[in-house]
Every structure is written in C-alpha cells, then in structure tokens.
Amino acid sequence: MKTIFDSFKINNLSLKNRLIRSATWVSLADDEGNLTDSLFDTYRELAKGGVGAIITGITTVSPHDAYLDGIVQFYDDKFIEQHKKFTDMIHEYDCKIFMQTAMVDSVFYINDDLYKVPINQLTKEHIDEFITLFRDAAIRAKSAGYDGIQLHVAHNFFLGKFISPMYNDRSDEYGGSPEKRAMVLGKIFDEIRHVVGNDFCVIAKINGDDFSDGGLNINDCIAACKIMKEHGIDAIEISGNYTSREARAGANEGYFQKYAVAVKERVDIPIILVGGHRSIENMNNILFKTDIELLSMSRALVREPDLINRWKSGDLRPSACIGCNACYRTPGHKCIFVLRSKK
Ligand SMILES: Cc1cc2nc3c(=O)[nH]c(=O)nc-3n(C[C@H](O)[C@H](O)[C@H](O)COP(=O)(O)O)c2cc1C
Ligand code: SF4
Structure with a gap:
C-alpha cells in the first residue's frame, strides 16, 4: 500500500518521500532577477521542512520576457554561480531541487523593437528562438546543480497558451490539432534531452483543463502528455485553474x-x-485508491513550511490553510495569518 512517506524515484533521482513543493513564485528576486538572502531563507525553511523535492517558483528563461514582480531570471551564464550556492544549500537537507523554467508571455523582437506577439503570429524564427532559450536554461540548470527542470506549460503562461486552442489557431505544423499544438513541447524536450543526457530529470506541469470556454480540455491535455512521453519526459504534474477553488x-x-x-489511465x-x-x-487515500505516484503542495507549505516534518513526528492535524489566496498579495508571498500572528 502506497503512503506519502514512501521513497520514490523519478528517472534515476531518489526522493525520500512522495511529497513535492509545487512551484511557488515567492517574489523575492531583486530587480535584475538575482537570488536574495530572503529568498534563500524562504527556501531553507522549506528544504528543512521535510519535502522530498522542491520545484522553484517560475523562473524566466528569456532576457526580454514580461516582468513579474521579483521573478528569478536565468537567461545568461552570469546567473549560474548564485544558483550553485542555492542548490548546495537545498541539498544539505536531503531535499532535491528542480527549476521551473518558463516564459511569462509572448514577448519577441520584430525588427529592432519588442512586441507582445500573438501565438498565431509567431514566426518560425521566434519559435526556434524560444526553443533555444529553454534548452540553454536547462544546460545552465544542470551545471548549477539542479536535479532537474520543470517546463511550465500550465496556468496560461506562454507555453500553456501555445498549446491552447483558445490562443493557437495556427495552420502550420504547430497548430490545427491538439497533437500539432503540442508538438512544440516535443521539440523542446528533444533539444533539452540532447544536451542534458538521459539521467537529468525533465518534467512538466500542465493543466488538465483550462476551465474556460474554448480553452484546453482534458483531451488536449492527454494529447500533449502523450507527445511529452514520446519525447522522453520523466514525470508530469497535473494542475488547472486553482485560484477559483x-x-x-x-x-x-x-x-x-x-x-x-484520466491522464494516468492513458x-x-x-x-x-x-x-x-x-x-x-x-x-494517503488518493495514493491508495489511484495510480498517482506523487503529490505536490504549495499553499499548505506557505502556511507551514515544516508541515511534513510535523506529520512525520506523529502530529497529524491537517494544514490550517483555507485557500484564501491572500498570500498572493503579501511581501514574499507569506501566509497572511502567519504575518498577523507575528505582529
Ligand atoms: C503565491 C503563489 C505563487 C504561485 N506561483 C506559481 C508558480 O510560480 N508556478 C506554478 O506553476 N504555480 C504557481 N502557483 C500554483 C501552485 O503551484 C499550485 O499549483 C496551486 O497553488 C494549487 O496547489 P495548493 O492548493 O497546494 O496551493 C502559485 C501559487 C501561489 C499561492
Ligand atoms: S494566505 Fe490563505 S491561501 Fe495563503 S497560505 Fe495563508 S491561509 Fe493559505
């Protein structure tokens, strides 16, 4: 019988349990996208707290991406050294670390100016450009000591839009069917695998459904997951529109x-x-009743970074997180109730 405290292997990477901190934008990088002391402090608490692996918050691979407050940037080799210190720090706590690589939006050069280019109007050169950006970030992540990368295909960020019928109405090889919209993921994985080798973990996060009329549905998701599997993905995290729930x-x-x-069945x-x-x-009930292997959490660990150790020590009271999303609006995306209790 599976339980959350079983060890588990993704590719050749051993996790001490089945629990992962899902990517969470902590908004603590400086204006140039560098890691800061407070970002280190936040992740140290998480690594100490008992999860088997942490997936970093959204990290942009593009030098000219749309800006999210305090987003970590990783578009150049100059960032590698600080990330090496970061991954060493996480590994001290027997915790594995994945970088969530992403593009926030569809910002590209046309001639000498930057534009937000609709998915339908991206040229082959733009597409080659972003495939290369994702590939180069994976090379850097590997040399900075990350155990793997997670491609962010969820939540209507750039790649989520690219595979969604709501945004992608292309009639070339990158559009026209769920498989063709998702082919770009296959190309990114091929490029990445070629340079990082077979042992480095490459995973993805994708919506099971966009929960919007005309958006991606479970059939689109399954088609994309099949393509990712064919192109050597090691695990897939299933998400959706969580802010409305x-x-x-x-x-x-x-x-x-x-x-x-539904994805696991197919x-x-x-x-x-x-x-x-x-x-x-x-x-534990989900693990027992289904073939799902791993569970990931964000807000319960915002509320209580050492929740897993607490459970492990025998204190099985559930998380007090109520899913109110107030942590989206606090400095460092801390839990509002924790901040209030410190006043
Ligand atoms: C403050 C905050 C920041 C988040 N940042 C990211 C992110 O950078 N990348 C991502 O894929 N999901 C992000 N999420 C979504 C979480 O990873 C997770 O999918 C969602 O919160 C649902 O899980 P939960 O109920 O355990 O919080 C964020 C969520 C919160 C609350
Ligand atoms: S602010 Fe609300 S959603 Fe965020 S961790 Fe606290 S209780 Fe959970």
Whole structure:
C-alpha cells in the first residue's frame, strides 16, 4: 500500500518521500532577477521542512520576457554561480531541487523593437528562438546543480497558451490539432534531452483543463502528455485553474484528481497531482485508491513550511490553510495569518 512517506524515484533521482513543493513564485528576486538572502531563507525553511523535492517558483528563461514582480531570471551564464550556492544549500537537507523554467508571455523582437506577439503570429524564427532559450536554461540548470527542470506549460503562461486552442489557431505544423499544438513541447524536450543526457530529470506541469470556454480540455491535455512521453519526459504534474477553488481539510481536497487519473489511465508516466492537499488522511487515500505516484503542495507549505516534518513526528492535524489566496498579495508571498500572528 502506497503512503506519502514512501521513497520514490523519478528517472534515476531518489526522493525520500512522495511529497513535492509545487512551484511557488515567492517574489523575492531583486530587480535584475538575482537570488536574495530572503529568498534563500524562504527556501531553507522549506528544504528543512521535510519535502522530498522542491520545484522553484517560475523562473524566466528569456532576457526580454514580461516582468513579474521579483521573478528569478536565468537567461545568461552570469546567473549560474548564485544558483550553485542555492542548490548546495537545498541539498544539505536531503531535499532535491528542480527549476521551473518558463516564459511569462509572448514577448519577441520584430525588427529592432519588442512586441507582445500573438501565438498565431509567431514566426518560425521566434519559435526556434524560444526553443533555444529553454534548452540553454536547462544546460545552465544542470551545471548549477539542479536535479532537474520543470517546463511550465500550465496556468496560461506562454507555453500553456501555445498549446491552447483558445490562443493557437495556427495552420502550420504547430497548430490545427491538439497533437500539432503540442508538438512544440516535443521539440523542446528533444533539444533539452540532447544536451542534458538521459539521467537529468525533465518534467512538466500542465493543466488538465483550462476551465474556460474554448480553452484546453482534458483531451488536449492527454494529447500533449502523450507527445511529452514520446519525447522522453520523466514525470508530469497535473494542475488547472486553482485560484477559483477553495479547499480546506475535509472539503474539496485534491480537486484535480479526476484529471490526473484520466491522464494516468492513458499515458504510462509518473504523475504528480497538485491542488488542495490539506490532510494526510486524504492524501494517503488518493495514493491508495489511484495510480498517482506523487503529490505536490504549495499553499499548505506557505502556511507551514515544516508541515511534513510535523506529520512525520506523529502530529497529524491537517494544514490550517483555507485557500484564501491572500498570500498572493503579501511581501514574499507569506501566509497572511502567519504575518498577523507575528505582529
Ligand atoms: C503565491 C503563489 C505563487 C504561485 N506561483 C506559481 C508558480 O510560480 N508556478 C506554478 O506553476 N504555480 C504557481 N502557483 C500554483 C501552485 O503551484 C499550485 O499549483 C496551486 O497553488 C494549487 O496547489 P495548493 O492548493 O497546494 O496551493 C502559485 C501559487 C501561489 C499561492
Ligand atoms: S494566505 Fe490563505 S491561501 Fe495563503 S497560505 Fe495563508 S491561509 Fe493559505
């Protein structure tokens, strides 16, 4: 019988348990995208807190991406050294670390000026350019000591839009069917695998459904997951529109489960389920009842970074996170209730 505290292997990487901190933008990089002391402090608490692996918050691979407040940038070799210190720090706590590589939006040069270019109007040169940006970031991540990278294909950021029928109405080889829209992921994975080798973990996060009319649905998601599997992906995290959902212990926990199960039934790949995990009871129940291998969490660990160690010590009270999303608006994206209790 599977439980959250079993060890698990993704590719050749051993995790001490089945629990992953899902990517969480902590908004703590400086204006040039460098790591700061407060970012190190936040991640140290998480690594100490008992998860098997951490996926960093969204990290942009493009030098001219749209800006998100305090986003980490990784478009140049000049960033490698600080990330090496960062991954060494995480590894001290027997915790593995993945970088979530992403582009926030579709910002590209046309002649000498930058524009937000609709997916339908991206040229072959733009597409080659961003494939190269993702590939180069993976090379850097490997040399900075990361255990793997996660391609951010979820939540309507750039790659999520590229594979969505709502944004991609292209009639060339990159559009026209779910498989053709997702082919770009296959190309990115081929490029990455070629340079990082077979042992480095390459995973992705994708929506099971965009929950919007005309957006990506579960069939589009499955088509994309099949392509990713064919091109050598090591695990897939299934997400969706989480901000519109509330969850607390005993109510609406693990709300994307049916999408993760649907993918697992059709694609033979380790699946990570994110969204609304609050109680050890429900999490073990998901592992017991389904073939899902791994569970990932964001807000429960914002509220309590050492939640996993607490559970491990025998204190099985669920997370007190209520999914209110106030942590999106606080400095360092800390839990509002924790900040209030320190006043
Ligand atoms: C403050 C905050 C920042 C987030 N940043 C990211 C991010 O950078 N990349 C990402 O894929 N998801 C991000 N998420 C979504 C989480 O990874 C997760 O998918 C979502 O919160 C649902 O899981 P949960 O109920 O465990 O929080 C963020 C969520 C929060 C609350
Ligand atoms: S602010 Fe709300 S959603 Fe964020 S961690 Fe705290 S309780 Fe959870």
